[in-house]
Amino acid sequence: MNTTPRKLSPRSQAALGRFLARLDELGATLLEDRWLGVSKPHRVRCADGHESTPRPADVARGVGICRACAGQDPKAAEAEFLARLAELGATLLEPGWLGSKKRHRVRCAQGHDCNPWPSSISRGRGVCRTCARSDTGTAEAAFRARLAELDATLLEDRWLGAGKPHRVRCPEGHIWSPRPKNLHKEGSGCRGCAGRDPKVAEAEFRARLAQLGATLLEPTWLGTSTPHRARCAQGHDCAPRPSGVRSGEGICATCAGKVWDVLYVIADEWGELVKVGITSGDPRPRLARHRRDLGLGQVVRLITGLPDGVAREIERQVLAELEAAGVWPVWGKETFYGPRALNRMLDLIDHHPAVRQASQDEPGQLVQS
Structure with a gap:
């Protein structure tokens, strides 16, 4: 690949290296003559000779590189469907291909009329409900x-x-x-026995808090995955998730030595990659690690001394807002591509009451690039 027209950043070089390594692992060949970026489609030829255009960011998240091999190519899906019908002695009654996610009228080898999905056939299911004893x-x-x-x-x-x-x-x-x-x-079937029944989960959560000498401060049950305000036996206000408590996590971050009181937004030199995160106490070691490992050395926002739970709350709000807007991470859960993600992050963070209060009380706590 020719990289001379534009010098690649360390982060881009690392992304390119991972992309090429994954292609080599899959026996695929990159057809582009230069790196286009993590979010741009790259022309690729898979090990079976199909040409496709995967995005490196998607490949990094585990998405395959070839639509045809994954059964998403219409012509390949149709051919596979017809071959499977022939193998099973079934006859297609439709005059043409309707798509892999549309039911097709078929007559099975036993003469039963049925309506299978090609996508189901590709996953190994039979064509006929009656023959499969699912009538x-x-x-x-x-x-x-x-x-x-x-x-x-x-x-x-x-x-x-x-x-x-x-x-x-x-x-x-x-x-x-x-x-x-x-x-x-559903395994054993019962939601209550599996810990998924809301009433059972609430009862278990309250029992565990009582066992630990903690007090629940929420007036109502918010769900197993939502943090609930509580006060631990040492008097610290905390916000444990019932699902986390059920899996063995503690309830109090302060007692565990994890007071998340720092919120930061960092970016690479070119502003192509941005990350939101939280840490405790002195943020310099965490920021230095991100600069060394990810190439994210530009500090866009750094807010320190936030009250207990606020930094984590803001981070959750930022990630939820980005997801709702259709902005997806390109690395891990907190690293995103482009100014669109950065603008949404900063708009929510800068207008959050706790951040505005922190900047008024201690101007040195809020760092802006």
Whole structure:
């Protein structure tokens, strides 16, 4: 690849190296004569000879490089579908290709008319519901048999359909409403036993707080993944997530030595990559590590001395705002590409009441580039 027309930054060189290494791992060949950037499509020839245009940022997140090999190429998908039908002795009744995500009228080898999705066929499913014993009568029998295996009791007085929730009581007495078509995917089935039932999760969270001598400050249950305001046994205000507590995390960041009181936004020399993050105490070691490892040496915002929980709250708001706007990270969860991401970050951060208060109380706490 020719890189002489434009000198690459250390960050771009690292991204290029990872992209080329991944292509080599997959036996693919890069057809471009220069680096176009992490978010630009690059022409590539895969190991099977298909030409495609993946973006390095997508490849870094684990996305494949070849649509044809992934079954997303229309011509390849149609050919695969027809070949599979022929293999199964089935006949396509449609006059033409409708797309991989559209049902196609088919007659199976046993003469049953059916409507499979090509995308389902490519994942190894059969073409005929009747032959696969997934018709209505068979589905009800399979559902009742699965409940018997789980020692669960069906509370409905009639069959509602494979896609409709049915009230069921598990051996522990929890009541939940699985869909028959999904029950085989849900392990033991019961949300309460699996810790996913809201009432059970709330009760477990409150019991764990009581066990640790902590007090819940929230007036209502907010959900397993949402931080809940609490006060630990040492009197520190904290905001643990019930799901984190359930998995063994502590409830108090102060007691654990992690007071997140610093918020920062950093970028590379050219402003192509930006990152939002939080840390505790002196931010210099964390910033130095990002400068060394990621090439992000430009400090755009640095707010120190924030109250407990505020830096983490602002970071969550920034990431949620970017996701809602369709701006996705190109590296990890907090590193984004381009000025669009940076402008949204700064707009939310600079107008946050805690940040404005910090800049008024201690002007040295707020650093702006």
